[in-house]
Amino acid sequence: xxxxxxxxxxxxxxxxxxxxxxxxxxxxxxxxxxxxxxxxxxxxxxxxxxxxxxxxxxxxxxxxxxxxxxxxxxxxxxxxxxxxxxxxxxxxxxxxxxxxxxxxxxxxxxxxxxxxxxxxxxxxxxxxxxxxxxxxxxxxxxxxxxxxxxxxxxxxxxxxxxxxxxxxxxxxxxxxxxxxxxxxxxxxxxxxxxxxxxxxxxxxxxxxxxxxxxxxxxxxxxxxxxxxxxxxxxxxxxxxxxxxxxxxxxxxxxxxxxxxxxxxxxxxxxxxxxxxxxxxxxxxxxxxxxxxxxxxxxxxxxxxxxxxxxxxxxxxxxxxxxxxxxxxxxxxxxxxxxxxxxxxxxxxxxxxxxxxxxxxxxxxxxxxxxxxxxxxxxxxxxxxxxxxxxxxxxxxxxxxxxxxxxxxxxxxxxxxxxxxxxxxxxxxxxxxxxxxxxxxxxxxxxxxxxxxxxxxxxxxxxxxxxxxxxxxxxxxxxxxxxxxxxxxx
Amino acid sequence: xxxxxxxxxxxxxxxxxxxxxxxxxxxxxxxxxxxxxxxxxxxxxxxxxxxxxxxxxxxxxxxxxxxxxxxxxxxxxxxxxxxxxxxxxxxxxxxxxxxxxxxxxxxxxxxxxxxxxxxxxxxxxxxxxxxxxxxxxxxxxxxxxxxxxxxxxxxxxxxxxxxxxxxxxxxxxxxxxxxxxxxxxxxxxxxxxxxxxxxxxxxxxxxxxxxxxxxxxxxxxxxxxxxxxxxxxxxxxxxxxxxxxxxxxxxxxxxxxxxxxxxxxxxxxxxxxxxxxxxxxxxxxxxxxxxxxxxxxxxxxxxxxxxxxxxxxxxxxxxxxxxxxxxxxxxxxxxxxxxxxxxxxxxxxxxxxxxxxxxxxxxxxxxxxxxxxxxxxxxxxxxxxxxxxxxxxxxxxxxxxxxxxxxxxxxxxxxxxxxxxxxxxxxxxxxxxxxxxxxxxxxxxxxxxxxxxxxxxxxxxxxxxxxxxxxxxxxxxxxxxxxxxxxxx
Numbered sequence: 001x002x003x004x005x006x007x008x009x010x011x012x013x014x015x016x017x018x019x020x021x022x023x024x025x026x027x028x029x030x031x032x033x034x035x036x037x038x039x040x041x042x043x044x045x046x047x048x049x050x051x052x053x054x055x056x057x058x059x060x061x062x063x064x065x066x067x068x069x070x071x072x073x074x075x076x077x078x079x080x081x082x083x084x085x086x087x088x089x090x091x092x093x094x095x096x097x098x099x100x101x102x103x104x105x106x107x108x109x110x111x112x113x114x115x116x117x118x119x120x121x122x123x124x125x126x127x128x129x130x131x132x133x134x135x136x137x138x139x140x141x142x143x144x145x146x147x148x149x150x151x152x153x154x155x156x157x158x159x160x161x162x163x164x165x166x167x168x169x170x171x172x173x174x175x176x177x178x179x180x181x182x183x184x185x186x187x188x189x190x191x192x193x194x195x196x197x198x199x200x201x202x203x204x205x206x207x208x209x210x211x212x213x214x215x216x217x218x219x220x221x222x223x224x225x226x227x228x229x230x231x232x233x234x235x236x237x238x239x240x241x242x243x244x245x246x247x248x249x250x251x252x253x254x255x256x257x258x259x260x261x262x263x264x265x266x267x268x269x270x271x272x273x274x275x276x277x278x279x280x281x282x283x284x285x286x287x288x289x290x291x292x293x294x295x296x297x298x299x300x301x302x303x304x305x306x307x308x309x310x311x312x313x314x315x316x317x318x319x320x321x322x323x324x325x326x327x328x329x330x331x332x333x334x335x336x337x338x339x340x341x342x343x344x345x346x347x348x349x350x351x352x353x354x355x356x357x358x359x360x361x362x363x364x365x366x367x368x369x370x371x372x373x374x375x376x377x378x379x380x381x382x383x384x385x386x387x388x389x390x391x392x393x394x395x396x397x398x399x400x401x402x403x404x405x406x407x408x409x410x411x412x413x414x415x416x417x418x419x420x421x422x423x424x425x426x427x428x429x430x431x432x433x434x435x436x437x438x439x440x441x442x443x444x445x446x447x448x449x450x451x452x453x454x455x456x457x458x459x460x461x462x463x464x465x466x467x468x469x470x471x472x473x474x475x476x477x478x479x480x481x482x483x484x485x486x487x488x489x
Numbered sequence: 490x491x492x493x494x495x496x497x498x499x500x501x502x503x504x505x506x507x508x509x510x511x512x513x514x515x516x517x518x519x520x521x522x523x524x525x526x527x528x529x530x531x532x533x534x535x536x537x538x539x540x541x542x543x544x545x546x547x548x549x550x551x552x553x554x555x556x557x558x559x560x561x562x563x564x565x566x567x568x569x570x571x572x573x574x575x576x577x578x579x580x581x582x583x584x585x586x587x588x589x590x591x592x593x594x595x596x597x598x599x600x601x602x603x604x605x606x607x608x609x610x611x612x613x614x615x616x617x618x619x620x621x622x623x624x625x626x627x628x629x630x631x632x633x634x635x636x637x638x639x640x641x642x643x644x645x646x647x648x649x650x651x652x653x654x655x656x657x658x659x660x661x662x663x664x665x666x667x668x669x670x671x672x673x674x675x676x677x678x679x680x681x682x683x684x685x686x687x688x689x690x691x692x693x694x695x696x697x698x699x700x701x702x703x704x705x706x707x708x709x710x711x712x713x714x715x716x717x718x719x720x721x722x723x724x725x726x727x728x729x730x731x732x733x734x735x736x737x738x739x740x741x742x743x744x745x746x747x748x749x750x751x752x753x754x755x756x757x758x759x760x761x762x763x764x765x766x767x768x769x770x771x772x773x774x775x776x777x778x779x780x781x782x783x784x785x786x787x788x789x790x791x792x793x794x795x796x797x798x799x800x801x802x803x804x805x806x807x808x809x810x811x812x813x814x815x816x817x818x819x820x821x822x823x824x825x826x827x828x829x830x831x832x833x834x835x836x837x838x839x840x841x842x843x844x845x846x847x848x849x850x851x852x853x854x855x856x857x858x859x860x861x862x863x864x865x866x867x868x869x870x871x872x873x874x875x876x877x878x879x880x881x882x883x884x885x886x887x888x889x890x891x892x893x894x895x896x897x898x899x900x901x902x903x904x905x906x907x908x909x910x911x912x913x914x915x916x917x918x919x920x921x922x923x924x925x926x927x928x929x930x931x932x933x934x935x936x937x938x939x940x941x942x943x944x945x946x947x948x949x950x951x952x953x954x955x956x957x958x959x960x961x962x963x964x965x966x967x968x969x970x971x972x973x974x975x976x977x978x
Contacts, residue, residue: 045589045590048815048816049810049815050589050590050816051576051578051583051586051691051692051810051811052569052570052576052588052590052592052688052689052690052691052692053590053688054687054688054723054724054725055725056722056723056725057725084806086805086806086809086853088809088812088830090814090826093810093815094806094809094810095809095810095812096806096809101857102857145814145815280805280806280850280853280854281853281857282802282803282806282853282862285694285695285696285726285803286692286695286724286725286726287725288725288726
């Protein structure tokens, strides 16, 4: 087999993302929309498909879908309908899913992301409402079904096939997730299955414009694994074509559904793809169409919050935060909102940003906590930054205070600062002057060096006093005292 | 007491002439005596009924307010839920299934102090026009026990006809209330689609199903409709129209100058005694001052084909939930998931049900643009359009309810013959129109005929008024069949 030149090929990737909407109750029943809980407790006759039950549309879910439409600037259908998608499986209580096949609520739209400083726009093909299935649980001699999740409102967002690398796919998915959080449409908690990705991948030679056959990798719920899966599948497909260049494309790569095996790092065929007609789509006769007016949509538009990309631009333009840092800061809504609140106290956006995404992020990661879980308040963090900015503490002391904040989140930073005398830098000029004199006595050659123009000498001298005071002296005051003294000479 | 009509029994109870317990006990004994002959009931709840009756007697004694149906014993078709009681739909699949909730119609009647006696026999899952397709043995026609009572509300029809209860609920998808009413010489009314809640009715074809009352007189039917024809928040297809009392207009209403349309070209093939009976009924109406117009409904010749495509398609999805996983029967010989599905449905569905599910699945197969279902929907729209045009020329459309009197059990060789039973009744379901069958006489074989009156959408009142006027003028009275005329010992 001749060498495979992977660089001659490019992947074409499209994502179908299922997101659980943040509503009080399920899409077609008043049962609670909750994660966890004892099996089969958030259910009623509609969720278990009892004969004689009828679905009832949840208005809040429609509103959330409209908000998403507004957030991505999709065309919001004023008239959309529901359909039955039939297939037999135990987690499917009616053996048909209620979805929107013929007339979805949203068409088009764009997800804006920033990849390596460059703004990219990825188009959405359509998005629609549908209900989630229950969950199968397998035991040694039998399997059970938990219908708590059955009926949870989902919005399925189908992108255009226009991503050409795992990086782009992850950027799209991440930006979409951030947007959903900002709109309060979904929490998209990956661990709880709040957002699941199906990846459609094909490859083609770089010059080609036509699409070759694609396969689907289903149910990815981690961006990292998705990235690995895409990498693996790209290689597999290229190898398939290169191994059998004689075969027509549809035979070299036959449509199917794959899953990603984390242990082997390979994609594995699950089944041949069921064609559209096997689902026997038919209009859902138990539900009336969703009819919206432009006035109603406008009323929701007024409630739109600042969107992630808008916030990103504001951070780099108005707050002068570095683009890379800003991109990280806005990714989680909680963190970004935290920043906004803390800024009131901190006043220095760049410093605050760095402390959040570097210093605290590092400490939190060690403890395995999220910012939310740490229970540290925005005020506390903001005040810490202001203490540094007003030179009441050194950077070193700030780090010590930060450690304490994590251990005792109920204590605010200024309280920690006040409590511990060690955190108060020595500003007593008389005392500091003694140290200055002592140091100058010890290192007379520094005086000569400074006068000779070696400014490093000053830093050395200040360093000595800092050492002597175990970092507690105020470096600015020591600096000033030395200068005064040296200039006298 | 068996000759008394529902509203008469109610009046006797209110006046104190009869106690609720007396009424209830009487009919329970009558059922005990005659049900083995007609097999109208599948289950009975005598203790519950007597208990309710006693409560009502106490209420009356205490001069508490009493409901519109107080002390009226009611039989309910076995596809409508009464909480805690069996809902078998005359199928082995649900032979052990107890309703987990009350149908809205059951709650409404309960609130008006009706007394439920038991659940009635039917064609399995409402699929049939004879009563033969019950998994528990067919109900029989009280006018001739070797003949079918019609279907699918066979048990409710037989029950009323034999005087085993004065009021019953049936369901009508393609004529299942009106046709058996005609064949058993009683009154059966299918309200406008959306007037009566389907919550708690085991769905057959969701866009066609309606629950309706069956009784020996139009007044009784109107009384029941007043109670059950109410908006329901648990059924999205329920119309938000408050119930209308037309009983008070019965006496003042006159047919003089009213217009009735007859689709003569569609009735071309109608012959023999059925035609004579129909023409006789029209003459009677003309004598009352009605003008008869010819209307063009030749499109109705496609009704059967359209119906059997649309109804079976919807039914195939509605019955998918019966899979042996969550409720109902599970085949004991199933060892794997596939087998649970296959064997449960194999063992516990009757032949007619299986046939219709297969037909329904078939018509939904293939591309959604060109499949049979799609075509049938278009023809349905045409039918609705044509009927709207017809109603511009007349107030009410008259048709025979059935093509002939009840055929014998031994006659049913060609399944398609049974499908043709629905020929005159399907149009009303297609258009969601109100339609009633009133007794219009007997054939030389002593078996009853029915006249069908159909009105424009939401003109339920007109239909009832016309029917009552005809009933009054016909002078038939409310005779019981010879075998059931006698009082019980």
